[in-house]
Amino acid sequence: MAKTTTPNHSGAARQRGVTMNDVAKHAGVSRTAVSFVLSNRENASISEETRIRINEAVQALGYRPNAGARALASQRSDWYGIVTEIVTAPFAVDIIKGAQDQAWLDRKFLLIAPSDQADAVGPNQGMEDAATEKLLEQRVEGLLYAATFHRGVHVPESTKEVPTVLINCFDADGKLPSIVPDERAGGRVAVERLLQAGHRRIGVINLDPDIPAAIGRLEGAREALAEAGLELDPELVVPGYATADGGYDAACRILDRYPQEDRPTALFCLNDRMAMGAYDAIKERGLTIPGDIAVIGFDNQELIAAYLRPKLTTVALPFEKMGALGVQTLAALTAGQPIIADQQLVGCPLLERSSV
Amino acid sequence: MAKTTTPNHSGAARQRGVTMNDVAKHAGVSRTAVSFVLSNRENASISEETRIRINEAVQALGYRPNAGARALASQRSDWYGIVTEIVTAPFAVDIIKGAQDQAWLDRKFLLIAPSDQADAVGPNQGMEDAATEKLLEQRVEGLLYAATFHRGVHVPESTKEVPTVLINCFDADGKLPSIVPDERAGGRVAVERLLQAGHRRIGVINLDPDIPAAIGRLEGAREALAEAGLELDPELVVPGYATADGGYDAACRILDRYPQEDRPTALFCLNDRMAMGAYDAIKERGLTIPGDIAVIGFDNQELIAAYLRPKLTTVALPFEKMGALGVQTLAALTAGQPIIADQQLVGCPLLERSSV
């Protein structure tokens, strides 16, 4: 018998298509037997001998199972879908990576659909319907929604048809389970670190005070101070626009407002971009970091935090972990297990570098 | 007729599965008719009347086509696969975004598989076989390989089975078509910009001199100088380690080596991270940017370039464009069109900000 010639029909090209049937013929058994061997059936009554013959045939022909056909027959696709704003995302990619890796471990495939079409409006715009629809057409077993910053979102109705988990965002009007960073604990650990370094007057460069990140982080800061018997001086909390320039301006204001002896000795910047600007403000005034002023950030944007000089001590947003946990939660959900909590908080670890 | 109530079958759960058959029954026609209407067949002999009835049935039942079944029957999946090193990738994400958007426009789905398993070795390690294999099992119509930095790679054998395009890398041993940045033109435009600003003595902070990025950018710089009747002084080209610290060190060396009147008035840093370090070296010496020393970078890493103070003028690596072009090339390939060139160069635009 010829070895690698795939049975071509007449003259036509018939590009590819080694099927289970081909394997079966090559091994001289039925297709069913091949199926049994390939899916490692427990109670398969297949002799060791034929099992080997079949495996050899698979090798010889270079057979590759057709995932689509398998999905159709078995009624399970092994796919999860994730809808995400990949454009504007400096770090949505980390969520995807975490999810991707976990899915890979679970032998699931992750279908990624972009949700950044033109119709996004307002801070709470709905996640993209078209993306969801496409994903459902692929018969994904579960759906993940990932936001680029912690906030409430509305998900499309059709989502109800399949287990769904939200990552880095929460369901503004329903009860979908979600995975979000523990902002409060993060703010707390940041300020605790500063307190531990001996700082007593701590300036805070705030974000838009209405977003979950600002609310949580500030509350954490307050708690840490309270535990040390201190209060958060409202005067020391200055609003910032969430960019380097915003941080620069805010830092200037806070540094210039007081005589040296009243000046805060540490700055808690609610994100790394603002910390980056604060660095400039501090250096311009001939002050050193962390000698004169300690700085601590939030978010751990690698490209910034790891490359600033001195490197920035900051609190990390656990994107990868949230992604992985999202997939795990989805797995539990699709397996029919009860969900642990409808909102899982993931810790934000302190990353010590050199700015405190 | 009630509007949104989806007619549940008897009492059973019947989790999912409105099929074309259900639609056909509901509309009182054959399944074939439904198929014809849904796929908008040209020469379909379907009266306007029944077409409408069918569409109404689709609406009423909330029918959603099963992409897998369709793929099986039609022998085309509408999927492309992309394997990429998503972990280590500060900007692989931009390639994906470009590819994703283009695929979405072409009504293709992009399957993303990670290639960052443990067995990566050396600078030219092969792209992940497992990822490729998985993708082929999904019967993708084409394959994309994306690298995080411009280099030669080896792709798995099995890739031969399906049209393949390389993005931001090239086939080290075959003739697969590839899409890469035009490093030379980029280096040229950077130096031209400095020349135009009146600089005559230009320092260059180099990368590892053996990688395509360094080779191309340096050659471009040389060309630009030659055109202005100048030569690239080898002494002014200092090697750097591709980080902020590396840039800092290199900049210190170059700045401290000459008396003020011989000192270069501009620095061409072959990447933005090194530019970031160079900024610090310059500022430490009490010099201003761009007043005393102009700085130009390469890569346009947003998080750095847009947030440095002053904002960094740099040359952008066209990741998104490369991603989109990769998908377009793949589309041409799968359509059987001849490929334009086996290596397509994509321009690197100059981004003017404030450091020159």
Add this chain to the structure above:
DNA sequence: TGCCGTGGGTAACGCGCGTTACTTGCGTTA
């Protein structure tokens, strides 16, 4: 009247595979 389009559909096959029900040969036991 017979014949031939033509519009408006439908029956039925196959895509590649999972799965269930069934068959067959053979050694064992009563």
Add this chain to the structure above:
DNA sequence: TAACGCAAGTAACGCGCGTTACCCACGGCA
């Protein structure tokens, strides 16, 4: 010798859909 059980496999159905071949009524035309 018949009855039985079990190992080793196979035939055949169905998953949801694209597609090809076919069918049927009806009108026009010679």
